Amino acid sequence: MQANIRHQVSPYLVFFLIYNSQVGVGILSFQRTIAQKAGYDAWIGVLAAGCLVQAFIWVLYKLLGKANGDIIDVHTTIFGNGLGKFLSLFIMIYYWLASLSVLIGFIEIIQVWMFPTMPSWILSMIILLSVYYCVSGGFRAVVGMSFLSFIFPQILLIALFIFPLKIAHFSNLLPIMNHSFMDLIDSIKSSLYTIAGTEALLMYYPFIRDAKASKKFAHLGVLFTTLLYTISAIVSFTFFSEKQLKTTIWPELSLTKTITLSFLERFEYLYISMYLIIISSLIALFLWCSSRGLKIIFNRKQKHTLILLCLLSVIICHFDGSFKEMLNKYIIQMNLWVFYCYIPLLLLVLTFLKRSKQNDE
Amino acid sequence: MNLKNSDKGKGEGSNRRTDPIWLERLSQSNDFVHEHTSFREDEPFWISYYRTLISSDILHKDVLPYLQEQIPLAELKSRIPVQEIILSKDTNEIIQNILNGHMAIQKHQSDVECLLINIANSKFRDVGVPNMESSALGPQVGFIEELDTNINLVRKRLPVPELHVKEMKVGELSKTKVAVLYMDGIADPENINTVIQRIEDIQYDHIQDSSYIASMIEDNSNSLFPQSISTERVDRVAAGLTEGKIIIVADGSPNLVILPVTLMESFIAMEDYSYSWIISNFFRLLRLAAMFISTMISPLYVAIMTYHYELIPARLLETLVGSRAAVPFPPFLEALFLELMIEMVKEAGIRLPLKIGQSLGVVGGIVIGQAVVEAGLTSNVLLILVGLGSLASYTSPVYKFSNTIRFIKFPVIFLAQWFGLLGVFLAFQLTLIHLLRLTSLGRPYLSQYPIRNTSFQDLWLRLPFSMQKENPTTLRPQKKWKSTGKGKKMGPANDFYE
Numbered sequence: 022m023q024a025n026i027r028h029q030v031s032p033y034l035v036f037f038l039i040y041n042s043q044v045g046v047g048i049l050s051f052q053r054t055i056a057q058k059a060g061y062d063a064w065i066g067v068l069a070a071g072c073l074v075q076a077f078i079w080v081l082y083k084l085l086g087k088a089n090g091d092i093i094d095v096h097t098t099i100f101g102n103g104l105g106k107f108l109s110l111f112i113m114i115y116y117w118l119a120s121l122s123v124l125i126g127f128i129e130i131i132q133v134w135m136f137p138t139m140p141s142w143i144l145s146m147i148i149l150l151s152v153y154y155c156v157s158g159g160f161r162a163v164v165g166m167s168f169l170s171f172i173f174p175q176i177l178l179i180a181l182f183i184f185p186l187k188i189a190h191f192s193n194l195l196p197i198m199n200h201s202f203m204d205l206i207d208s209i210k211s212s213l214y215t216i217a218g219t220e221a222l223l224m225y226y227p228f229i230r231d232a233k234a235s236k237k238f239a240h241l242g243v244l245f246t247t248l249l250y251t252i253s254a255i256v257s258f259t260f261f262s263e264k265q266l267k268t269t270i271w272p273e274l275s276l277t278k279t280i281t282l283s284f285l286e287r288f289e290y291l292y293i294s295m296y297l298i299i300i301s302s303l304i305a306l307f308l309w310c311s312s313r314g315l316k317i318i319f320n321r322k323q324k325h326t327l328i329l330l331c332l333l334s335v336i337i338c339h340f341d342g343s344f345k346e347m348l349n350k351y352i353i354q355m356n357l358w359v360f361y362c363y364i365p366l367l368l369l370v371l372t373f374l375k376r377s378k379q380n381d382e
Numbered sequence: 383m384n385l386k387n388s389d390k391g392k393g394e395g396s397n398r399r400t401d402p403i404w405l406e407r408l409s410q411s412n413d414f415v416h417e418h419t420s421f422r423e424d425e426p427f428w429i430s431y432y433r434t435l436i437s438s439d440i441l442h443k444d445v446l447p448y449l450q451e452q453i454p455l456a457e458l459k460s461r462i463p464v465q466e467i468i469l470s471k472d473t474n475e476i477i478q479n480i481l482n483g484h485m486a487i488q489k490h491q492s493d494v495e496c497l498l499i500n501i502a503n504s505k506f507r508d509v510g511v512p513n514m515e516s517s518a519l520g521p522q523v524g525f526i527e528e529l530d531t532n533i534n535l536v537r538k539r540l541p542v543p544e545l546h547v548k549e550m551k552v553g554e555l556s557k558t559k560v561a562v563l564y565m566d567g568i569a570d571p572e573n574i575n576t577v578i579q580r581i582e583d584i585q586y587d588h589i590q591d592s593s594y595i596a597s598m599i600e601d602n603s604n605s606l607f608p609q610s611i612s613t614e615r616v617d618r619v620a621a622g623l624t625e626g627k628i629i630i631v632a633d634g635s636p637n638l639v640i641l642p643v644t645l646m647e648s649f650i651a652m653e654d655y656s657y658s659w660i661i662s663n664f665f666r667l668l669r670l671a672a673m674f675i676s677t678m679i680s681p682l683y684v685a686i687m688t689y690h691y692e693l694i695p696a697r698l699l700e701t702l703v704g705s706r707a708a709v710p711f712p713p714f715l716e717a718l719f720l721e722l723m724i725e726m727v728k729e730a731g732i733r734l735p736l737k738i739g740q741s742l743g744v745v746g747g748i749v750i751g752q753a754v755v756e757a758g759l760t761s762n763v764l765l766i767l768v769g770l771g772s773l774a775s776y777t778s779p780v781y782k783f784s785n786t787i788r789f790i791k792f793p794v795i796f797l798a799q800w801f802g803l804l805g806v807f808l809a810f811q812l813t814l815i816h817l818l819r820l821t822s823l824g825r826p827y828l829s830q831y832p833i834r835n836t837s838f839q840d841l842w843l844r845l846p847f848s849m850q851k852e853n854p855t856t857l858r859p860q861k862k863w864k865s866t867g868k869g870k871k872m873g874p875a876n877d878f879y880e
Contacts, residue, residue, distance in 0.1 A: 034832070131804065135804065136689075136801075147801070151808065151812050154812065154819075155815045158815065165831045166814070168831050169814055281695070283698075284694070286692075290692070290693055291803065293804075294802075294807040295807055297807045297811060301811055
């Protein structure tokens with residue numbers, strides 16, 4: 022089922038969508054988590070995870086190309102209407118939870134770094150209000166925000182990598198590959214979650230004009246983010262010692278403190294505020310996916326499902342306690358199992374189904 | 383010429399004539415004249431007109447001398463040397479035309495049929511220099527309040543049959559003549575139809591200016607951003623037409639409306655094309671930066687001085703804090719007060735007569751500003767910032783847009799007070815989302831997205847004319863190329879002049 026051509030976007034914009042869906046709060050803190058076991062070799066894990074995501078993109082395009090629609094179409098062709106929609110519901114819940122984990126993570130950063138006394142519900146409300154405004158503008162507005170959130174903050178993101186290099190110790194990275202294979206696997210696993218997000222393609226695929234042509238842009242997008250993450254990891258590794266890295270929760274934010282200009286210092290304030298745009302466009306994309314999915318599954322208006330999801334997010338943000346750790350743990354597991362095991366299996370099943378159908382004819 | 387006023391005979395019982403409806407309806411006003419060309423009752427020709435609408439010069443020179451003989455109206459029509467003559471029996475048409483400055487000639491007072499002759503007095507100011515959109519270089523011609531003159535000015539610049547004019551009447555009471563101009567074969571027919579359809583759908587008593595129409599037909603009337611450009615510059619209109627834009631002209635308005643437009647066009651001055659492309663690029667970027675400065679500078683001051691003074695290095699912070707030391711208000715009130723004061727001075731400057739306005743500008747800007755600082759109510763630094771911001775808001779060549787900039791900083795100041803830098807970026811983000819959602823005639827308003835090749839040629843940048851070869855694709859023009867030398871470089875090839 023293809024979307025109306027008026028709502029479709031050009032294939033090259035998939036690059037920005039992929040970039041937007043992959044870069045969230047993770048980039049601020051992943052350096053610590055990946056280095057827990059693999060130490061300074063963890064950047065190899067990021068690159069390896071990037072390769073896995075490239076393969077995943079290939080699987081997604083095969084799957085969606087065969088079904089010529091979104092994940093709900095795939096599910097209903099394989100499992101029928103009832104079961105298919107039931108299974109799709111899980112994916113939609115995943116999207117919502119992913120957006121929620123990003124939101125909670127960002128609110129935590131704001132509260133730690135900028136406004137310690139500001140209540141969570143106010144912060145979540147202002148973010149979700151702008152997200153609602155964006156999503157209610159349709160997919161075009163969501164893609165536009167992805168695009169702009171790439172263009173505007175990119176200058177700062179890249180400038181950030183240049184300043185710490187003046188005092189970098191590249192010898193930190195040597196010797197390369199002195200950790201065991203299992204340690205590397207662990208770093209791949211934790212990077213996989215950090216650069217997760219490409220699965221949003223499962224919902225917006227029908228909205229891409231000439232979707233086949235967009236494949237190369239998707240791969241390019243993943244390549245770009247992989248490189249971004251790798252460089253970010255390398256910069257942090259050359260800047261922090263291994264012990265420092267273990268105790269620094271947001272290495273990337275600590276890095277920004279090294280930037281000083283004659284009229285501006287303590288860049289982390291600017292950096293976090295600017296991150297609002299990146300975070301909001303990411304949440305907008307995921308909530309768009311989720312609310313659209315729920316709209317199709319329950320046959321409701323997208324406006325209503327979106328409001329419901331936003332309200333639930335605000336409430337959970339208000340009462341979050343130990344919820345965040347639990348959420349992150351579940352999402353990491355869900356992401357691994359659903360998207361790296363279940364989706365490839367789905368592709369196999371769909372291929373067999375189509376083949377047997379052709380044989381029957 | 384002997385004229386006898388017929389009013390004397392009216393009301394007498396002996397007069398049994400039944401006047402046509404139009405005559406009865408029109409003669410209610412005192413400035414309506416209904417006369418007889420001769421004393422004798424059987425002599426021909428009753429004339430009627432509004433004294434205030436017609437030119438007595440034309441009436442006496444070109445019309446009355448022909449009314450001596452007794453000839454049929456149809457023959458009279460071919461004799462009188464005036465361009466617009468209609469023979470009509472339609473009551474509505476007669477009323478309408480007389481109200482627009484025609485005179486009616488009847489054979490007998492009771493005849494419905496009459497000859498309508500256009501002797502309207504069209505006294506308007508001369509075509510002059512554009513007042514609001516001045517420029518140092520380029521043509522110094524601005525539109526005036528008359529529709530025909532305005533269209534004439536455009537036609538002179540584009541003497542091709544492809545320039546089409548569609549005229550309409552809008553307004554229940556004002557019956558304003560509105561014309562839609564477009565280049566046939568360049569403008570997208572969908573756009574043309576949309577504009578004409580929307581204008582035809584307008585139901586409103588009066589149209590005083592083309593801006594009425596602009597805001598009635600725009601896509602989102604709740605937006606701060608003008609989705610069309612009102613201009614009084616002839617060159618801007620002519621250039622827009624050649625790119626496939628649609629122009630709306632309203633009688634009685636010196637501003638023409640250009641549709642559809644994008645955000646960046648508000649930063650384009652026609653003067654840009656008079657300079658070297660490098661210099662005009664610089665000015666375009668300068669105007670863009672000025673918009674950011676104007677909207678962001680006092681909110682940033684509020685945010686930084688309230689929450690994030692750590693952002694400022696110690697040396698600079700000394701200056702800032704030192705200037706604020708005696709100020710008893712929080713930065714938010716200080717900024718709000720000063721911004722409001724500057725806006726008041728500006729507003730008064732616009733409303734006041736020209737001669738007082740100048741001296742008041744000096745009083746408001748310098749004297750009050752200086753006194754406020756000396757009294758310790760605001761800091762010097764903020765005064766500099768606010769002054770800079772208010773100057774910067776006028777760099778946009780489109781007047782409506784500079785008003786948007788003037789307004790938009792107030793909500794941002796509030797957000798900055800509540801959420802600090804986060805609030806400033808929140809405002810930025812909300813504006814971006816709003817701009818993304820905004821359309822002008824259904825075409826995206828924010829030209830940065832989606833990216834078009836042609837936007838680099840002449841929208842965000844202004845490349846040399848040899849590189850501006852395509853019409854902007856956002857308008858979906860039917861004519862792709864501006865320049866006929868498609869792939870070739872114009873001018874001599876650079877081979878070091880062997």
